Amino acid sequence: MVPSDQPSISVRGLTKFYGKRLGVEDVSFDVHPGQIMGFLGPNGSGKTTVMRLLMGLLKITRGDGLVLGHDIADPSGLARREVGYLPGTLALYENLTVEAYLRLLADLRTTDCTTSIGEISERLQLPLSAPIKSLSKGNKQKVGVVQALMHHPKVLVLDEPTAGLDPIVQRVFEDLVREQCERGVAVLLSSHVMSEVEQLASDVVILDHGRLVLQDRLDRLKNRIERRIRFDFAEHVDRLPFESCAGVTKVEADGRSIVCTVVGPESSVLGCAVKAGVITVQTFEPSLDEIFLAVTARN
Amino acid sequence: MITRLVHKSLADRRRGLLGWVTGIVGLVAIQMAVYPTVRDSASDWGQATESFPEVMKDIFRITDYTSETGYLSTELLSFMVPFIFMGLGASWGSRLVAEDEEAGTADILFALPLRRRSILGARAAAGLTALLLCAGVFVISLAVGARVLDMSIPLGHFVNAGLMVFEVGLVSFGIAALVGTSSGHRGVGLGVAMGSTIALFVFYSLAPLVAIFERINPYNPMQWTLGSDPLLEGFHADTFAYVISWLALGLVATARMLDRRDIAG
Structure with missing residues (x-):
């Protein structure tokens, strides 16, 4: 899909300080529908901070951001309505089964996700009836992937999405992301697996020490x-x-x-x-x- | 669909809730089981309690220990059951949001298209339901015990007693909610709520003896809640409204604090 002119994610001068400590400073970038933006940077460079700012989990110090035209600082959560988010450190309600957990999230979104939960779980070979506490790290990560995709979001914010997944499931995950991209979903993908970003992303943003140091198309970047x-x-x-x-x-x-x-x-x-x-x-x-x-x- | 969160909070803590309920029923049963002994030797007990120092009688609000209302007020309502409700309120109030943050589950929950105050409201509703449930169990335990022991206290007075300990729970719940949610740490909320409500209780208890405590007593929430004898007096709608108003203000302040801070991940 050809990226449209209207960005799904747009951040301008996004700045976050934790007290006096810098999180990120003056970060600006756009992600368009159908575009997969690789979000790279060394540990502590501020990738997760930007993603958590986009999801309204952190308060912005300066700058602003729009997701699907909605202000990310708006407390109503409108900006998050059509966003699928997979956090970098995934923690789930261990006392629920996979299905009960996913249904709870679907109910809280007031969206019927029954069909998509079944389909995505089947592709990822995720046992829906299993208690979450009994799952391996990889299977818990699959639950994270399903909850991010199940409501047919228009924007995906994925922080280290393949952590703990085996190579076969990683391949399925990559297919799922490509399919989302083909139907016009804007994807912001942070990963330490460079080959994965290289295969999926058309563009990359590189952060270092909380600042954006490079943003370009991947092919142009290679030329540079x-x-x-x-x-x-x-x-x-x-x-x-x-x-x-x-x-x-x-x-x-x-x-x-x-x-x-x-x-x-x-x-x-x-x-x-x-x-x-x-x-x-x-x-x-x-x-x-x-x-x-x-x-x-x-x- | 936010009610799903209320149900989930209650379901998650059903074992703990069962523990609190068992404790309340057990305590009422034990104390009421002793009453026939007191009733049957009323004169001995009367002499014994009369010999207590006035200071002690003032602190524990001991009046007419051998009567049905006097006995239950002294043994259950002077501090034991109020302390249970202090703990219950602090326990539920401190974990409204902090529990999810400490467990790391807040990232997905707060990334849903919900207002933070809606999540807080659902958790608070679950906590208040738990408090009300325990107060109800307390009332039923008293009523059943009274029937077994053929006491003549009307059911309405037991309801008053239930409302009184519910109010005590609300005080510690409100403090724990404010501190726990503002700090994002359950332990801090629990500690501050328990510490402050016990301190308020001590000020209230010592008010008859210490002039400064007596002067501040009208502003002490423990005076509002424990300052009357619910088994003898009617329902004090004014103090109840007072406590509810302060709780509402506290929850609004808590919501504002939550809106203004980062969610721990």
Whole structure:
């Protein structure tokens, strides 16, 4: 789905101090319908603070935020009406069964979620009749996922959603999120599993020390980070023309191969390689891991 | 559908509630079982209580110990049952919101599209229901005991006694709700509520002996609630309205505090 112009989540200058201690400062970003925004940052960078501010759990020190056009500071909870939220530290009512817990939440939302509870639980292989206290950490996390999705929200705020899930269930979860995205749900996804964010998210926001340090589309971001391109030729070629190409920061020659480290557009170095009679080109895209480390280390 | 939260709060604490109810019934049963002995040797008991120092009789409000009303007032209503209701009120009041915050379950609950004060209201309604239920059990226990012992105290007077201890519970409930919800810590709410209501009780008890306590006694909630003999006098609608008004004010203040602070996660 193509993101619409009207953002589902919009925060401007969002600032939170816990007494004198900084939580987050001057954070601004938008998430549009159908967009999955990866929300990254080292531990303590303020990701959870932003998510809890969005859910009205924390009081804003400065700035403002809108969810589906409703002020997140509005005590009526309108902003949360069509939001599914999975907190980073999940605690459930241990004395209830899974089904009783989910029905309680559905009743409090005054929404009939019977069908969706059954469907999502089946896909996640979650036993509805089991007492929550008897569940493993992974199964409790599944309960968290179901309660976030069961009321067909238009916005999803997911804080470390796959913590404790096995790889098979992680795959199911990723499918569920993609399906939500296809039906126009805006997703704010915080995770330490970079590969997961890389697979799901089209955009990323990176926080560090409570401040937003980077926000971009993932593909554009990759262009902004150093990456390596390997060219193979039929015979030995001179490295000098490559060193003078725009964006090339380093050239390594090894027999009939040349490996260039490039920042920004690759057209110049590719043109040079074509002129030299390149046979094969292999690009080593930076992983989100590398981007994350590069950005946070620089910060 | 907020009533679901009221039901859930009561259901979650049904075992604890059963414990309080059993305690109240047990205490009433034991004290009433002793009464025939007192009645049958009224003159001995009368002499014994007459020999008590006046100070002690004033503190424990002992008057006419061997009569049905005097005995029940002294043994049950002077401090034992009021203390149970102080504990009950403090226990329920301190956990309105703090229990969810301490357990970590508040994140999902308060992320629902509900006003914080609605959640607080549902929890408070559950607490007040529990207090009322226990007061009802107390009244029924007294009425049953009186029937078994062939006492001549009218049922309406037992209802007065039930309302009196309910009021005592409301005082500690209100303090615990305010402190527990403002701080987000159940232990703080419980401790402050119990400490302050016991202190108020001590001021009330010592009022006949200490001039300064006597002067502040009209403002002491324990005087409003325990200051009359419900088994002899009628229902004091004015003190009841006083306590209810203060509780309402306290709950409004609690809701405002909750609206203004972060939910612990």
